[in-house]
Amino acid sequence: MKNTLRNTLVTSISLALLAACSNDSSDNNQTDEPTPTQILVKTIETANTSGTSAFALPASDDFSNIPQDPNNLVTAEKVALGQMLYHETGIATAGVHTDLTGTWSCASCHHADAGFKAGVTQGMGEGGSGFGTTGVERILADGFDKASEDPAFVPDVQPFTSPAVLNVAFQEVMLWNGQFGSMEGGIVNTGLADDVLATPGTPKAENVRQLAGIEIQAIAGTAVHRLNMTDNSVLQTNDEYVMMFEAAYPDGSDDVLEDAGKAIAAYERTILANQAPFQLWLNGDETAMTEDEIAGATLFFGKANCVSCHTGPALSSALNATESEMFMAIGFADFDPNNPQVTGTVSDADARGRGGFTGEIADNFKFKIPQLYNLADTNIFGHGASFTSVRDVIAYKNTAVPQKVIPMGALDSRFVPLGLTEEEIDQLTTFLENGLYDPELGRYKPAALPTGACFPVADDQSILDLSC
Known part of the structure; x- marks a missing residue:
């Protein structure tokens, strides 16, 4: 009987303490700042009403x-x-x-x-x-x-x-x-x-x-x-x-x-x-990305607005994308004929990109938006290999000054300065190079x-x- 009363008393005290802690926790939560992960989730949901699921790659046998x-x-x-x-x-x-x-x-x-x-x-x-x-x-x-x-x-x-x-x-x-x-x-x-x-x-x-x-x-x-x-x-x-x-x-x-x-x-x-850290994070592993990768991802889907062009599970184009959503003119240079690694010349049709295929002036100098995974596997970027690092590409888009001289009005209206700081460029680079890197493509x-x-x-x- 005494043991029963003691156990009942202990249980009552424990419940009271839990309730007090719960109330304290509730009060603290009202003033706590959201975590980086919570900020990223909210940023993605703002960028796409389908939320994180809009960017998840399926399993290779699905x-x-x-x-x-x-x-x-x-x-x-x-x-x-x-x-x-x-x-x-x-x-x-x-x-x-x-x-x-x-x-x-x-x-x-x-x-x-x-x-x-x-x-x-x-x-x-x-x-x-x-x-x-x-x-x-x-x-x-x-x-x-x-x-x-x-x-x-x-x-x-x-x-x-x-x-x-x-x-x-x-x-x-x-x-x-x-x-x-x-x-x-x-x-x-x-x-x-x-x-x-x-x-x-x-x-x-x-x-x-x-x-x-x-x-x-x-x-x-x-x-x-x-x-x-x-x-x-x-x-x-x-x-x-x-x-x-x-x-x-x-x-x-x-x-x-x-x-x-x-x-x-x-x-x-x-x-x-689908084994890249960002994909693992999308599938529920909150530890899959580092703080810098999460910060870079938040920039990607938020301030830098990379997602406005690089979207969908591959961060290339959304399914059922229109032509204007899939092709852009952002002034990347063509192959440099003085580069000893290049053989041949750049034809007029090749230089005009999409326009060289369709024959439409409005399509001139547009090239397809590429996917963004495993970029760190090479140091060759752009259709004309005009960049040698991911950071160089981000810095280029941050300033929005074209490499290639093209007719006025041909540049895409979405090609505008991003307003990123040097630290933010580094964080975005970290996300692209590491957060989107699948180490097991073999x-x-x-x-x-x-x-x-x-x-x-x-x-x-x-x-x-x-x-x-």
């Missing part, structure tokens, strides 16, 4: 939540096949120089070690040599030059820096000028004349397939990058590839080129930076290829670099 072309539904079998084809140097058999056959792949210019960009200023397929540990040592092979009069020594190099394949599922059209993409129900290239959208005799002719940009790029890229997947290629002669293709297309295939391209596109759609590389070939490149020097 196919139902990965944007896709309704005429190319993503399946595990397509992804498995596409992953191999994307890295397969054994399909590089349609080149101009027999000594380099089988030495490049899609991944030569868009590989995991560089955030699925190229590690060099100008991505190189055939005509490139070497790789280094992250692709930064790839150079032109002996005798190759874009200006060569001998077709056997004209390299396959990109006219702009390599756009990242990372998070590519969240944009409808591909390339810096958006020339690839004609998806049924699409928005961006709708209304363009057939001779503009699908110019005969050019890679754009593949747009007649009425597929999204990722699919069209994979299909058109087969010819552009001197690959072969139809003419007695490893896709037909390697037993493992034959089985993988049959698994991906159990009803058979009437167009191997298109279906191989669709498989590559399906794989590319699953390459998502999970998207295959352990080995069905052919046993080295990848992402396989010339003699590269094999030494890669130890394969």
